[in-house]
Amino acid sequence: MRDGSATREKINQAALELFARKGVAETTTRDIAGGAGIAEGTIYRHYKSKDELVRSLFLSLYSEQGELLAVQIRDESGIKEQIAVMIQLFCRLFDENRPLFTFLLLTQHGQLERVPDGIVTPVGVIREAITCAQAAGQIRKGDPDLLAAMVLGVVVQPAVFSVYGRLKQPYQDFSAELVQAAWGVLGLS
Amino acid sequence: MRDGSATREKINQAALELFARKGVAETTTRDIAGGAGIAEGTIYRHYKSKDELVRSLFLSLYSEQGELLAVQIRDESGIKEQIAVMIQLFCRLFDENRPLFTFLLLTQHGQLERVPDGIVTPVGVIREAITCAQAAGQIRKGDPDLLAAMVLGVVVQPAVFSVYGRLKQPYQDFSAELVQAAWGVLGLS
Amino acid sequence: MRDGSATREKINQAALELFARKGVAETTTRDIAGGAGIAEGTIYRHYKSKDELVRSLFLSLYSEQGELLAVQIRDESGIKEQIAVMIQLFCRLFDENRPLFTFLLLTQHGQLERVPDGIVTPVGVIREAITCAQAAGQIRKGDPDLLAAMVLGVVVQPAVFSVYGRLKQPYQDFSAELVQAAWGVLGLS
Amino acid sequence: MRDGSATREKINQAALELFARKGVAETTTRDIAGGAGIAEGTIYRHYKSKDELVRSLFLSLYSEQGELLAVQIRDESGIKEQIAVMIQLFCRLFDENRPLFTFLLLTQHGQLERVPDGIVTPVGVIREAITCAQAAGQIRKGDPDLLAAMVLGVVVQPAVFSVYGRLKQPYQDFSAELVQAAWGVLGLS
DNA sequence: CATGAATGAGAGTTCATTCAT
DNA sequence: AATGAATGAACTCTCATTCAT
DSSP: OTTSHHHHHHHHHHHHHHHHHHOTTTOOHHHHHHHHTSOGGGHHHHOSSHHHHHHHHHHHHHHHHHHHHHHHHTTOOSHHHHHHHHHHHHHHHHHHOHHHHHHHHHHSTTTGGGOOSSOOOHHHHHHHHHHHHHHTTSSOOSOHHHHHHHHHHHHHHHHHHHHTTSSOSOGGGGHHHHHHHHHHHTTOO | OOSTHHHHHHHHHHHHHHHHHHOTTTOOHHHHHHHHTSOHHHHHHHOSSHHHHHHHHHHHHHHHHHHHHHHHHTTOOSHHHHHHHHHHHHHHHHHHOHHHHHHHHHHSTTTGGGOOSSOOOHHHHHHHHHHHHHHTTSSOOSOHHHHHHHHHHHHHHHHHHHHTTSSOSOGGGGHHHHHHHHHHHHTOO | OTTSHHHHHHHHHHHHHHHHHHOTTTOOHHHHHHHHTSOGGGHHHHOSSHHHHHHHHHHHHHHHHHHHHHHHHTTOOSHHHHHHHHHHHHHHHHHHOHHHHHHHHHHSTTTGGGOOSSOOOHHHHHHHHHHHHHHTTSSOOSOHHHHHHHHHHHHHHHHHHHHTTSSOSOGGGGHHHHHHHHHHHTTOO | OOSTHHHHHHHHHHHHHHHHHHOTTTOOHHHHHHHHTSOHHHHHHHOSSHHHHHHHHHHHHHHHHHHHHHHHHTTOOSHHHHHHHHHHHHHHHHHHOHHHHHHHHHHSTTTGGGOOSSOOOHHHHHHHHHHHHHHTTSSOOSOHHHHHHHHHHHHHHHHHHHHTTSSOSOGGGGHHHHHHHHHHHHTOO
């Protein structure tokens, strides 16, 4: 903490919050510096550019979510339970840190194209679980990328609506319905 | 040419294509003028600002999609068929005009918040169909906004992945699977 | 009036009113066309440029005032009476057409430099009257340009204050005081 | 140089000189930056807009002149002496810094309307002196605003003519005549 | 490591002017 | 003579980035 990593964390926090609230293009480096309580130039001691800050923030948070999901389902063997715990986790995390998910949702465009290989992503984890379940005969065959996308869509689109105020309750209230629907997508129960 | 509607259309076409390819913030008014083959100042005879161009374009295209869906399901009475024809229509339109959907998908953030009331939107149409089906006892009760969001997600998220190259086939190839999944979301067969 | 001079007059009226209210630089050709109820391009059938419109308007109105003053004092022989009638005339015209004087007052900067020779101007008329009075021994010697400027200042500066709201009564109320003061400037009674 | 006050001063100097020479509307921010030897963007670290630069410059210089006058007449008790020293001071300052007065004279239109209360202005000082003199019975009754305006006009209008080349001598040459005329306005000797 | 004044390329926008109708 | 859509040069202003302190 002597080495300035506290400063970096302040930058990340301020940037995340501002990006979620105003959008990336609409947030200036001055905004970020102001929010973090530091000088504008200081940002450039920690990131080569604003763009790198955005990418770094996105990638670390995106893969962090992937890893949380991965850990969560490690001990579950059935796809039904895996889907359920993933969705419950997502709902809880979403309610606990909306700026984070707002940021991920609205930054995915422009970032998804350049996610490097060999990173654990939420989609990757879902896709993996689906592939395993297919191998185990738990669910029907079919393009696992498509299935993963559809499952993700079931969970993410209501979250988008929640962010934009069309759905007003805590996201966890929808947990059971979301699980049910995701199962439906995969033809379960 | 006596009226400027041809010019306005050229602006719309160029803007749509550029917004889809590079993003809104990354597209300059100079880019648009160049793409449309007109002078930069001419944009401002048709739109008060770049922002108004974006909003106007989004709203007209967004509601146009809504109306196409509405027309398509008018003569269908069962929710299953309605879902099916909507998805088939979406798949076909998506393949026929990717820039349009790319634009809508990546511009929704920042625009959805300010969709005026009294406009026909894709979500509105889906929601309406779901409400009717619930009233008719065709599907289970439950928050129609949530159900509509989930159905939308099933169709839209794979489209996003398609736009970003994670799904490479023509979107119509997924048509049957998408219909199946959407039914599953609603608990239909 | 068949020949478009009515249109020219509409342009002049609208321009005068707008220039007085908003200033020359702040008034656009679009404003003028709108105010005159004509198309923007039409202005250019009557004036080569906005600048020429301003200059033409200024010069014709400025010299018109000069001529009105000249006519008014033609039959007066004493400087005291001449000063008095000029000021009374100015006060009346000012109250009757404030936009005109507002325009002249705020456009003089930038126009006075290029008043062509051989034109009758208010200052010229005052200067002439002073020179005559000096020749006739009615007032003391002294630079007639300076004397004319001072007399003009006595009348014009309160008018400026009136335009900007620091003096609120009708300008004619000040008539007697202004005459008295102008006489005082010239050392009369 | 650690604080930017030297830069601000360079901007003020360059702007004043250019505004006086070419007019405010005709002076671009590029001109100012060029004149000050700085980058165009630097102006905006010191002023929110060109308009604010103009207003700030006008107000500070205008009130500065007012304060110089106020200080000058503080120890004079008779209105005659006060008028005399004010005019002598004005003449000297005018000759020493023509751009400053040219700027004030041609910017007053558009700025005078928005002079905030509680600021010392040249007119205010003159008006105050007149009011006192009236109270002391030194000069005749009458609207002090009008009297102040007339006295100001006597001094300012020749200055305008001087700026536009109609009066060519140093302004101090007129000092005695101006004093005499100003006294005449007030009915003194 | 942190600062913040300065930079300068380039953005969005304005508007006097033109010209085909 | 009148129109008004189109022009394009030039404007004001923004902001990611640099660098002397």
